Amino acid sequence: MTALRVDGLFKVFGRHPDQAVDRLRAGASADDIRASGATPAVIDVSLAVEPGEIFVVMGLSGSGKSTLIRTLNGLLEPTAGTVHVGDDEITALSGKRLREVRQRRISMVFQHFALLPHRSVVENAAYALEVRGVDRRTRLAAANEALALVGLEGQADKRPDQLSGGMQQRVGLARALASEADVLLMDEAFSALDPLIRREMQDQLLELQARLGKTIVFITHDLNEAMRLGDRIAIMRDGRLVRLGTPESILANPGDEYVERFLADVDRSRVFSAGDVMVPTSTVSVDVTPETALAALRERGASALTVVDGEGHLVGVVTGADLLSSSGDVAAAVRPPAARVTPSTSLADLLAPAGASEAPVVVVDESGRPCGLVDSRAVLAALAGSASDGRPPAGSVGDRADQLEGSRG
Amino acid sequence: MAEPTTILAVDEGPLPRVPVGEWVDTAIDWLKDNFDPFFDAVKTGTETSVEGVTDGLLALPPLLFAAILAALALVVRSAVFAVGSLLGLLLIQSMELWEPAMQTLALVLVATLVAIVIAIPVGIAAAKSSRVSAVVRPVLDLMQTMPAFVYLIPAVTFFSIGLVPGVITTIIFALPPGVRLTELGIRQVDRETVEAGHAFGSSPWQILRGIELPLARPTIMAGVNQVIMLALSMAVIAGLIGAPGLGQVVVTSISRLNIGLGFEAGLSVVILAIFLDRLTSSFGERRREGGLRSRLVRRRTAPAAGTPVVAAEDTVPASRPTAGAGI
Structure with missing residues (x-):
């Protein structure tokens, strides 16, 4: 419906x-x-x-x-x-x-607020109910509730022109909400x-x-x-x-x-989120050998891997270069990620960490599992409006879920 | 072709003579023949109400009444206005013109009341419908610009000389600004606010009463103020056809070439005019922080003891301070 x-x-x-x-x-x-x-x-x-x-x-x-x-x-x-x-x-x-x-x-909020200047804030908020014929006590209670909802407690008895523009529009919003x-x-x-x-x-x-x-x-x-x-x-x-x-x-x-x-x-940085630009990541356990990790990296065609401990918690990231130059095991090569973010983090909030470190930003899901990587190249590509590595920066939620599945498999 | 009907028609021009004057005469005669009972009723009603108001105004001792008016001035406006009013009113009394002044005031009050009762609904109708507005406007032009003496004459034919034709001509002369400013005020109400009324499902009557009239109030009150001022100026002219009051004093002083008396009567008119103007313009400007008066109004309209002060601004139709004071 x-x-x-x-x-x-x-x-x-x-x-x-x-x-x-x-x-x-x-x-x-x-x-x-x-x-x-x-x-x-x-x-x-x-x-x-x-x-x-x-x-x-x-x-x-x-x-x-x-x-x-x-x-x-x-x-x-x-x-x-x-x-x-x-x-x-x-x-x-x-x-x-x-x-x-x-x-x-159906109710409405107006550009120039359209409040009644001769009435108090709470009476304005109660207007829709008043028109409907709701009795005074009930409608004022509902109006006060709506005012609290928009953060205008304590302003009920003021006149609209005693409020700032933003507050006046909150009254307009409360008036619309009070009508239910x-x-x-x-x-x-x-x-x-x-x-x-x-x-x-x-x-x-x-x-x-x-x-x-x-x-x-x-x-x-x-x-x-x-x-x-x-x-x-x-x-x-x-x-x-x-x-x-x-x-x-x-x-x-x-x-x-x-x-x-x-x-x-x-402002693209506020539209796109980490989930839109991340590349699904392969995860390796911290105790595998560098060779295994390199093999996983090649198979994936990626530039970095996320590393987790025995319980699946994020330890850090490793790049191919790290693995090649590493003398010992993966644990020695791992470095902390630039940042840990959720898929809904906006690009604007990724800019600073992605720029500050050579390591990619790790995207983790609600349970703290790594599900993707974002490198500074992907961020720049999304901001420029072109897709990195041929992948369109935008994907529906469904697409993203598929990619998650793929990265775990 | 009709015969020349006036001595001014020296020459027959190229155009046929349109006998407007004859038509008016015929219409007036016809009205007089057929509507005599109506005019009698109007006459009786007007006489009773104006004389009643005059008696009321003269019932109190002049000094006490002047003091009451000064107190009203204090509540509505300021101490300066109150003191000025008191001095002015006392001056009228000392010039022994108090009774004619109160007769004039009564005439003005009754004529203003009738004019407003007609003007505001007509103004609202004109604001709502461009067609009504188009019809009303030339009528108002006619009422305002037709020389007052021209309708003093038919008024006398209908009601004979005296108070009643004075009141009628005063109403006709004073009415137009009431209509015009009501129309203007309602048309000027913010469109979005009226739209908000519609958007929340208000009926046309709820929008008129709850949004348009309150928001148009300052303009409408300016109209009421103008009605009163015009009524006052016409009430003096009405002295020519025997309406009692300061106008008659002015006419007497002219016929006797009594400059001093004429000036005294004129000065009394000015004092009344200033008092009424300042008083009524204060009603239009009333603002929420507006001190004593608005507090008084709130207290007066509070529905019951124990109700919080906000509740005094309730929307029970009859007790709204805005609606009550505005009309």
Whole structure:
């Protein structure tokens, strides 16, 4: 069951919108339509948002993303196409039924916060419940809970204009959370905040999402933000959806020039993690002979091996050169890894250790077993946007699991 | 072709004469013939209410009443304003113009109340619908720019001279800024905030009452302030057709060429005007830290003893301080 489904959605402003849709369906370009006096804002968009995911819609201003999000809760009526929230077809509802869906199923956070300046913070947070007719005591309790969730305990009686921008947007977030809707629309929610606060809010959103598991549709024009937050990203251009995929797959395979130009500015070190760039490693026990280890190295075609003790705990790494120059056993040749990280560690956090040591960085799984190696070459290749040794830097979780299996076998 | 109906029509121009004046005369006659009971009712209602308010204003000893108004000034604004008001009001009393001043005040209060009761709903309708706005705007232009004396005359035909035509013309003259500023205020409310109301499933009425009116309040209050000021200026002109009050004193002084009396009456008008202006503009500016007054309002609207102070800002429709003071 998808949380939110959009099918063949068109939104055309201006004269004769229906004719414009027919012409667009017949293959007319957006420019043709504009020449005839209508403005196509959303053109033939279909997408499905799964429960519990953060779905980012990203595009420049004028790409139709704000129009799209406003059709999701019926603030704008599409010219053609349908929107479903769960089982409810938003586009078929009106009046009281539509208001009910908005009160219970789908809430929204706004770019400029859209708080009521004449009400206290807690009353703002309780707004959705008030509209629904929840009694005062219950709704204030729920609002206070939501405020605590976003870290605004003790601010309940202040007025919005006594708070900083970031705190005001937290009130906006609390207002949306207090409604207990499972779908959350966030319209450029962090764009009006300064960069430091924006980072903080992004972290907080991810943390909240880990706990609450809402379905979030997040609109942004900032690709870094999209990459940080999104489980999946839809890129819009000129009203059309031009690319849809996970952040890693979009980075690895932009698809067209337009997307590629966007990606130029992306901070890749925060998108890719150690798991994306690691090479599966072979592991040898610390008590084997250097010859055995060298054989394993050759078989694998790798430049280094991880070395474990009798209980499978990591001892260190050895390179081919170490083994050749070593006089005694493997234990004498082993050196400490540059760092031990988990597969989810971002490349940004790998840069310093990978650069500081000639030894590779070891990636370990939850049980502390080594599962991969990252050398500085792989890090640089991923940052440059090209794959090292022909392997695409991005892989789905499934791919990675396969590689893990392979490395153990 | 109609005959020339006025002595000014010396020459027949190239265009046919459109007998606007005759139409108006006919319409007025028709109204007078067919709606006489209605005009009688309006007349009685207006007389009763204005005279009632006048009696109320004159019921207290003038000194005590002046002191009460000064206290109100203190609560709403500042000590300076209170002292100034007190001195001004005492000056009116010492010039022996207190009674006409209170008659004028009563006329202004009643006319303002009626004007606001009409203006705010019309302003809201105009803000919501461009079509209503397009119809209302020329009507307002007409009300504001048509020379006041022109509608003093039909008012007299309907209600004969005296208080009532004075009130009616005052309402007509004072109403437009109330409508215009209400429309402006509602149209200026932040779009995203209204959108938030929709996004959380508010009904149009909840959005109007909970978002648009509170946010438009300063502008609407500026409109109310303008209504009062225009009502005051018209109330004086209404003295020409026999409306009691300072206007009549002014008319008397003109006919007697009594410069001193005329100045005294004029000065009284100015004092009333400044008092009312500062008082009402303070309502529009009311802010949360706004000291004594807002604390008083909160206490007054607190539903029951023992309820915490935040609860005073409850959203029970009738007791909202914003809604209560705004309209």
